[in-house]
Amino acid sequence: MIEEKRNFWDWINSIDRGIIYLIIGIVIILPILLGLKEEVQISPSVRSAYEMIESLDSNDVIIISIDYDPASMPELQPMLKAILRHAFEKDVKVIMMVFWPLGLPIGTEGLEEVAKEYGKVYGEDYVNLGYRPGDRAVMIDMGKEIRNFFRTDVNDILLDSHTMMRNVHNYNDIALIVGLEAGRFGEFWVQYVGSRYNQRIVLGVTGVMAAETYPYLQSGQIEGLIGGLKGAAEYETLIEKPGFGLTGMAAQSWAHIAIVMFIIIGNIGYFMTRRK
């Protein structure tokens, strides 16, 4: 009996990784196939971000910075769409720009898709500036004059040709910057634009970056923080327009529970075999 118990704990301590992969695959696929939905509780940081955009109106212009690539698309693209829907609902003008080269096509696709939903016109309601190399250099000089770096938009059209850009020259004319961040560029927005030009900033970040961004929220350097897929789901709940964020929540819950169970089982197995 004792011999059998030892073998059982040895087995618990050495489950094949293929089984772990299979379990993770199942707990993610099943809720998606079953179409399970979960409600989310709104965290204060996301509510602050929402309130910030809610306070804007049709006279305001915001910059949305696409600083992610397809690797972070599942987390940040839902945020982009939710924020665009919120902004366009309030007739806020949107300027899109990109600091991650691989993010331009997906950012543009998201922008065009949501703009079409709301019947927004390019040049009057939104503009896509595209990309310029130099990240911090661009951010700093945009505080003097956007046209120093962006003479034309992504389509090679002069910025002054667009109705909405006629009175937009620098950060004094920008009500808010929304940075969608998979890397360090959120910090750059805060350090080089927020501090230097007192620009209001809201950041949407991947889960990996969230921990490092909370200190900026606590210090008041950013107005709100949307973290990970859960953050996107919370924002979708607030604007009452469910999207991919909410769709993925059930699978997220199940997967997290599965991983926590793995941790617990692994530790139980470890302690039981250590007793030998």
Place this chain on the structure above:
Amino acid sequence: MFETISVWIAGGLTLCIFSFLYGDNPVYKFAEHLYVGFSAAYWLIYVWHFTIKQMVINPIAAREPGSLMLIIPLFFGFLMLSRWFPERYSWISRWSIAFTVGIGAGLVTIGQIQGLLLPQLKATILPLATGNWHTNINNFLIVIGTVATLTYFYFSRREGSAVSKFSRVGIIFIMIAFGSSFGYTVMARVSLLIGRMIFLFGNWFHIVKPL
């Protein structure tokens, strides 16, 4: 039709990458090299469109004042590719590197001090005796956590000394921070997998609502 072929190719490539779960194999390597090759050319197109064309050629073509000077940074940009030049001239790429390093260093100096150090230090100076005990404890924990972490990283310590004991408090806070960070990282990675699964079962197999 075109869209269908595109989705099938994307789905097939997704499965090629997932095959890595079984172990490194030729199918995965094929997909990996295809990705690297495609990305490499993507950067070429990008540099042409946004750096050379939009920042240099277009202003010169439009005869903007001072635009001819942009040929200088264009020339220095090409100098970065020092391997294209004979060995005895390749040292000139150092000028371009020095330019970018100098600017980068200047930007870091300003940004880190004005944008991070001062605001974060200011945010750490928190009142420890407000009317609310809950706030008092939270503020105390933040202040102690910050100072203890800095003590751990910056000061060498003799075993058993007060600094050593205070550093240990720092380690505890650091471990909690790393644990929280790990929890959020798990969330991020799982989200990416959910995205791919919805692509496979939605966009490709049409079983669920597509992305």
Place this chain on the structure above:
Amino acid sequence: MKKRVPLVITFVTGFIVIISFFIPHRPFGPLETDTLIWYSIILGFTLLIGVDSLVRLHVRQMRRRKEGWWYSIVFFTGFFYCLVIGIISIMRTPNPFQPGTIFFYGYKTILIPLQSTMFALLAFFVASASYRAFRARTLEATLLLIAAVIVMIGRVPAGYKLWTRLPGIANWVFNVLQMGAMRGIMIGVALGAVAMSLRLILGIERTYLS
């Protein structure tokens, strides 16, 4: 010439950027703008350095016919396919990255699934690592584990269903307990970065010249 001129360039450019922060008026303000535009253009070419190295590596592998050399053919297939559709798109539209162009379709068909899936694989590895390596051997490891579990469960809807206070506790861990350590790390890194930047500007650190 080979070492002195670059050191002078580093010092002058760093100095211009720092002094422009304090004196934004003429001549430093416009000088800073021009300097930053030049920096941006030169920096754009750094993307090409990696491309150049990759292409040379694969050409070398094909020439030497080492084991696995045929993967270099796959590399060049992807490379030239992207280059061709990129050039076609550039010739047809002012913005080759626009949805609807052949370049965008290539990006959507090849780059998005490959890059997304490579990172999606990490979910499996994170689960496997959690099971195999996450052991509460010491006090520190146990604290790390507890914090991770609280955040993992507290940040999903299941956490609220398990215990309605759990999301609040997870928020508290983020906003209070981990705040101090993260801030300490950030301050430490910032001090190090500033010190290194000053060393570079003043020419004390010269490794970038070799």
